[in-house]
Amino acid sequence: MTSVIVETANARRISYDVMAEILEPPPEVNYLAWAEDNIVFSERESQFPGPYNRDLFPYFDEVLRALSPDDPCRIVSVRASAQIGKTVVANIFTCGSIEMDPGDFLYVHPTENNAQRWSKMKLAPMLRNTTALSKLFPMKNRDGLDSVLYKERIDGRGAIQISGANSPASLSQVTMKRQVQDDLSKWEINAGGDPETQADSRSRAHEFAKILKISTPLVMPGCRITRNFEDGSQEYPYVPCPHCDHFQVLEWENMLANLDEEKPEDAHFSCIECGGLIEEYHRPQMTRRLEFRAHNPKAKRHHRSFYIWSAYSVLQSWERIAREWLGARGDPASEQTFLNDTVGKAYVTSGEAPPWETLRDRGANSDYAKGRIPAGFFILTIGIDCQDDRVEWQTIAWGRDLRRAVIDCGRIPGHISDKACQERLDAMLQQTWPNSYGQKLAADKVAIDGNAYTEDVWEWAKRHPAARLVMVRGSNTDSAPLTQRVKKERNHKTGKLLKYAKRFYNFNASVLKMALYRNVAKQDPLERGFVAFPTGLEDDYYQQLTAERRVPKKRKDGFTEYKWEKEKTQANEMLDTMNQAEVAAILYGIRDLPDVIWDRLEAERETAPQEAQLDFEDGLFARLVPTSSPAETSATRPQSKPAEKPNRWQTRN
Template identity: 50%
Template sequence: MSYHDRTMANAEALLFGALADVIKPPPPVNYLTWAKNNIVFSERISAKAGAYNEAAFPFFSEILIGLGPDDPCQTITLIKSAQVGGTVAANIFTLGSMDMDPGDLLYVHPTEGNAIKWSRQKLTPLLKETTSLSPLFPQTSREGANSVLYKERKDGRGAISAAGANSPASLSMVSPKRQVQDDLAKWENNPAGDPEMQADSRSKAFFNRKVLKISTPLVWPGCRITRNWLEGSQEEYHVPCPHCGHLQALRWENMEPHLDPNAPDKAAFLCVADGCGGFIEEHHRAQICRPVHLGGQARWVARFPERKRYHRSFYLWVAYSALEAWGELARRWFAVKSGKSGDAENREAEQVFWNDYLGKAFEGAGETLPWEDLRDRAAEKGFKRGTIPPGALVLTIGVDVQGDRVEWQLVGWGKGRQRFAIDYGVFDSFSVPPGGKPHSGHISEPEIKELLDGLLTRTWPDFLGNRRHASMLAIDGNYSTSDVFEWARKHPLSRVIMTRGVHQEYAAILAVVRGDKNNKGKERKYRKRFYNLAVSVLKLHLYRGLKKTDPESMGYVHFANGLPDEYFVQLVSERRTPEKTRNGVVEYRWKLPEGVRNEVLDTMNCAQGAAYRLGIFQWDEDDWEALAARLEVPPANPQLDLEDALMAAPAGRESPTPAAPAPRINDRVAAALARAAAAKQRQGQS
């Protein structure tokens, strides 16, 4: 019998060979090893271009191990600062799964738009650049298994589905063993209810499921990623003190008290060990962050180790990351304290620092002080109503429109994000000048428009007797929009803007309204001066400022005495409270008790929106001091008006970068401030 005949006749050998292939265990799934052997980041994908370097991300090693099948936990939560490379871990988990243990994987973003952007800018380039994966996935849209939101292996053994949490349909299309829930803090409830619950349910059938939840936090209570962190093992990265060897987590409270504004690059952590007193400095970071398996001592330490078997949660912030210098962290903090921060266009600067740099939720004040306490503070420490006090260098007006009245508030702004409630008024049916005819108080009435015009030409006295105009007025255009625009359009965009409130707590403070079209499909005429205003964020920070007791502290709120009790009642009228939706989902919303009005709070928000449009929160102390030098002078000085004072400033250094969106006329204002500060500096040097 020939060899061929013997082989073909050995049916038993063929049977056992086939069975062996079926029951053969899959190769080990080790994401850390896979990353080191396969991942090469280009500059367009990561700030750390090149092959994956474990030494650059030593804190991710344990997280990647936890994502593997040898760790029994089913959920891993990573609460983190921005820009610490968190998406690196998510990408390794996604790509490594497709290579080592293919199957369906769901990658969920806050919106479908975010998912499309991620797929085009991150996922597609990674699939092309990863050598082990590029032959396995279609590279053109002509191939049926390749679309923006769906990438299937050519052999059909696995696929990546990208989805938006705002789309219930996209969350119900797959049942994946693995998931990534990205930017979880920004997820909002969709028409079907809680998107996190919907996404979690898609993987419930798998006993060996792995769900990675990852995000920078936002506001607590109500922050999804913070809730998951608290429900898990709460692991922090402990490193040894280079002086005494004591293992400890690097915490902001052990750095902040020792920062020197004159030497931010000397930022360091004080060792917490009794009797040590040594400082952990930045040049120690690479050494102390080295994990045990790389010859170091650093390790993740869980507050609740018993939870590790089902839910591991990790906290990571910029102090550990080689992508951020400690000196830059210190400078950023001093910029926030001084009132200047390049992140102010996104959310209020203190919250941005807390979220994006410390990786911690910003604790929102759902309630503020009792209104009586604020009234008493104004009576004891306040300034004269209608008079501009020292430090109130820029004036803005906020206007709220109701069916039978228009209410306005004059607010002053100074360095350190301090605000001054200077005056408040109401234009209604009783606001009839002598000899005038009766009117309804609606903004469409010529008499009301004339009174509003008067706010733009009116001047207020300061504490020295000078008189100043308000630099900008912001009027709420959400009610009777066409009538509001009819009045606003007659004034320069540099003096008057329209606003409408938006309630997302991650929204930009001020953003041009887009997509607002008429019935002919054309954008409405008022679009260029109409802005979305993140009122929920502004309320959080106002309430936080109202609780501060030191008049020199950042964000302190000063009040004129003589404001009526109703002013203070309305200012603190709303509460941030949990509320169940129709779907039984809990959301945190600002609620106004029945029978209480809130126009004072609304006009305060509008006045701050005008201040953001002016770009004043980008100014530094030199800018504010230069402005004070021009404005806070005896009346004999002819420069009494803000714009006149600024135009008279001498030439000097270039304008500081304006806030986004950049105001046109106020580029000149900022430039004048900069020139004045530079001239003052030159005089001091000479």
């Protein structure tokens, strides 16, 4: 008889193994070590290809430590400049968590379109090219476990859900231990209320949850990431002076005070203790000893918040920071972009214009009349606004340094669909205005509001060249682009593509209003962005121009929004047409028009008229007094000869 030996499992041994696995402490969650072991940048992704190098991003060390379970804080906020690596930190937190401490993870972008783009362009390559992750996420579209907005581990122990803040459905019925709220300042109220509150509530069931909030700031009051930074520990990056070793924050105001406009390549800081020059070549040795110090330490246990800006980053030179400022200075819209993207701070605005009486008094003392173009302004644009029973318009002239002069405004009775109204609009597009040299200029670019009566506006607009006439509509959100062509739109009844989309543009009305209200307060005619007003404007013009305020609005859910509003009885068409005329100028290219084009326009459009040769004192004030009395005739008037072109002072005044 053959004996058979049967090996059976040792039940006691198995129970001991299971117990040991259960009782064994989980491995350390160390995002810094994980990044060094797993993150490798390609040449396409970074100007510093290769493994993650902490020496290049020393300011992220403490942020990643704060995200570890060893730190008791629940929320980590990062207010930072654009393009300094914020997304890298978010990716390390996301992918490191899903590998080292598996569980469900929520990643929220401002919109679902942003979420899909990030998933395809950032997350998918990382899951595919990182060895530790490629085994967990084969990405073979297995029964819905791998889609653009949902990535599940192959063993089912965790998943990444990717959502848009504009979709309340994607922020409901899920419980997440960890989450990232990306580009937080761009989140807008959705149909369900405040998306930030909705996202925060997804982690409420976890006592030891971690929520990372990251963003470049926008406008205060109302900026989400700035509010979070101020609610948190307010940790600033301190570095030692290379001369006296005194630790300090590299503040933009310090660089600005030391900036030589003629030599932006020499941009530097000065030590607040010893006064020694801190130059860019000192940056590597200083940032190696960088440490964050909390200005609100009592919040540190619950909410750690960090501030980082471009001066600390190897991705941005100090010379480039200086040149960006010199290019933006004096233009509020550009200054906002600089403060947000480069300095990492919110643009603070009062949200209201100077008193209209102040602007009226300035116009009453102007040296040019309504209907005439003063010297130094070579480009004309028109803004048109459509109402139920009328069409309002305004003509603006533009000069160098984004200076503008109000030229004319008016009202055409009737609806935009009326034939008589359209004929008068056609005539206005052919109208010309005389400048101080006797030349007559027509509008170079015209923008008409297409938000209301869109089809009627299109029926009129399509009769004119797209290069000269565009349709526009405003968006009052702070995060919208300054101008952007609308996406292809279809007729909601027929489904056919609407042809007007080819010449239809959205614009950021909120930013343009804030910029205008800062500019109209400027007193120096040579200052960048100065707004000139002619004599002959009625009080109603100034009242309409200053009709709106940016005010807080308390919602039923307790969240405060900031919206532009006007008095119910006050019209605001002159503010709207001013914005539309500016959009026309932007689309014409005025914000980045090269000097050679300005020089050509000046030569073509400001040819000196035939007038008598005058002494310097007479010529200086020639345009302020009549050249002849009513009784003077051609027989008594002195014979004239060609005059030289006015000097720069005359041209600008």
